[in-house]
Amino acid sequence: MATVTPMTRRAPDTPPRVLMYAPDNRHHARMAAKLAGFADVAWLDSRDIAPSLLVAQQTSWVMVLLDYTSANAQYSCELARQLLALMPELPLVAVGAAGADQGAILLAAMRAGVRDFIDIESPAEDVQRNVQHVLAQRPAPRAPTPAESPVVQPRGRLVALLGSRPGVGVTTLAVQLGTSLHALGEGADAPLHRHLLLDLGQPAGDGALYLNLHPDFHCEDAQRHLARLDATLARTALAHHASGLAVLGQPGGAPPPVQDPAPLMNRLLGVFDLVVCDLGGLSPQQLPIALLRQAHEVWIVGDQSIGALVSLDLLIKELDAQQLRDERCRLIVNRYDDNHGLSRHALAERFDLPLLATLPDRARALRACAAEGQLLSQQSPQDPYLRALAPLLQRLEPGHAPPPPATALQRLARHLGIRPWKTK
Numbered sequence: 001m002a003t004v005t006p007m008t009r010r011a012p013d014t015p016p017r018v019l020m021y022a023p024d025n026r027h028h029a030r031m032a033a034k035l036a037g038f039a040d041v042a043w044l045d046s047r048d049i050a051p052s053l054l055v056a057q058q059t060s061w062v063m064v065l066l067d068y069t070s071a072n073a074q075y076s077c078e079l080a081r082q083l084l085a086l087m088p089e090l091p092l093v094a095v096g097a098a099g100a101d102q103g104a105i106l107l108a109a110m111r112a113g114v115r116d117f118i119d120i121e122s123p124a125e126d127v128q129r130n131v132q133h134v135l136a137q138r139p140a141p142r143a144p145t146p147a148e149s150p151v152v153q154p155r156g157r158l159v160a161l162l163g164s165r166p167g168v169g170v171t172t173l174a175v176q177l178g179t180s181l182h183a184l185g186e187g188a189d190a191p192l193h194r195h196l197l198l199d200l201g202q203p204a205g206d207g208a209l210y211l212n213l214h215p216d217f218h219c220e221d222a223q224r225h226l227a228r229l230d231a232t233l234a235r236t237a238l239a240h241h242a243s244g245l246a247v248l249g250q251p252g253g254a255p256p257p258v259q260d261p262a263p264l265m266n267r268l269l270g271v272f273d274l275v276v277c278d279l280g281g282l283s284p285q286q287l288p289i290a291l292l293r294q295a296h297e298v299w300i301v302g303d304q305s306i307g308a309l310v311s312l313d314l315l316i317k318e319l320d321a322q323q324l325r326d327e328r329c330r331l332i333v334n335r336y337d338d339n340h341g342l343s344r345h346a347l348a349e350r351f352d353l354p355l356l357a358t359l360p361d362r363a364r365a366l367r368a369c370a371a372e373g374q375l376l377s378q379q380s381p382q383d384p385y386l387r388a389l390a391p392l393l394q395r396l397e398p399g400h401a402p403p404p405p406a407t408a409l410q411r412l413a414r415h416l417g418i419r420p421w422k423t424k
Contacts, residue, residue: 015039018031018131019044020042021066022076023072035127035128065095073096077112080113081113092115093115093131094116095120098121111224156273157269158265159297160279161173164301167281171210172366195275195276198219199249202281207247211247211375218254219264222267234271257288262288269294284317292322304340329354330355336361337360356395358388
């Protein structure tokens with residue numbers, strides 16, 4: 001078995017050596033010309049030299065370029081995975097051309113572990129700037145000091161939503177809150193707010209489903225590219241609802257994540273002003289404890305049913321055992337009815353939790369909107385459920401103003417079950 005030889009550092013007065021590792025040399029001459037005087041570019045046929053042999057023999061390549069033009073993209077993804085398995089610190093850069101499929105190719109390259117992308121049609125100055133950027137990020141043989149490895153400092157707020165049991169409406173609440181906050185940024189002079197719905201609940205993917213989104217970038221991808229997760233990547237890779245809300249979650253049907261999401265959350269809080277994390281549907285034993293310790297607020301959602309109350313008691317005991325029940329925890333009672341079950345004040349007193357809000361039972365209206373692929377706020381912005389969100393929205397964004405009261409005509413239409421005309 002070949003021994004992996006670590007890359008040696010070049011002498012400071014010699015140009016860096018860059019390798020074009022591809023099944024043909026059609027791009028070698030162009031890359032050599034664009035990097036002339038800046039780096040020496042060589043080509044090796046990936047069909048003749050396997051990744052294991054390449055890594056074992058080379059001692060001075062500072063970067064490997066992979067051919068990500070349409071014909072070779074999938075092939076280069078496999079090369080990238082094999083190379084990084086042998087030498088994780090090896091800088092890999094994709095070389096491709098702009099086109100209709102560039103977005104999909106770039107996403108595939110990122111998932112394979114490629115650090116940057118060079119458009120072969122770009123001017124030589126841009127190509128050299130890309131190469132220099134990658135070289136500047138290359139780790140030195142010794143352990144980096146904090147000054148050499150700047151860390152994005154968290155600045156956003158994290159609000160975690162827990163459910164006393166599956167089906168109490170956590171995902172619906174998270175989706176409605178996230179999309180309702182967009183109204184704050186509609187004015188010409190309003191500040192830009194970056195909001196994220198982090199969907200870690202079960203069943204997986206429900207948040208995107210309710211928003212009629214089909215993400216290609218998920219939590220696993222974000223974990224894999226944690227060091228590259230910045231505002232630009234968040235804007236281009238994450239799915240976004242028409243309201244401006246960014247969504248990051250798991251593919252539909254995926255089990256609860258095993259990997260600790262706390263490092264990912266550190267990065268997300270450096271990018272977004274507010275992260276609403278949906279943890280609905282998880283049992284108390286499945287809750288991400290490290291993430292909950294990072295939360296600025298923890299909202300616990302339940303209802304008046306016997307099953308939900310028993311489950312709420314078990315959840316609170318688990319939070320107590322983990323020393324997580326403190327002033328951050330607040331209670332939200334969903335599907336609340338004054339005429340049935342314990343009153344709101346009795347519930348708050350029974351479980352020793354400050355009551356944040358009660359939400360009316362609007363299950364029928366919510367289901368009707370979902371069946372048409374819309375949110376309640378799109379079809380009935382004056383619905384009692386949305387008006388009941390006012391105290392929650394004010395806590396998320398203190399400048400939020402509740403919607404104006406419904407007119408007499410709107411109240412009559414709601415009483416008669418008349419919906420607004422659709423414009424499209």
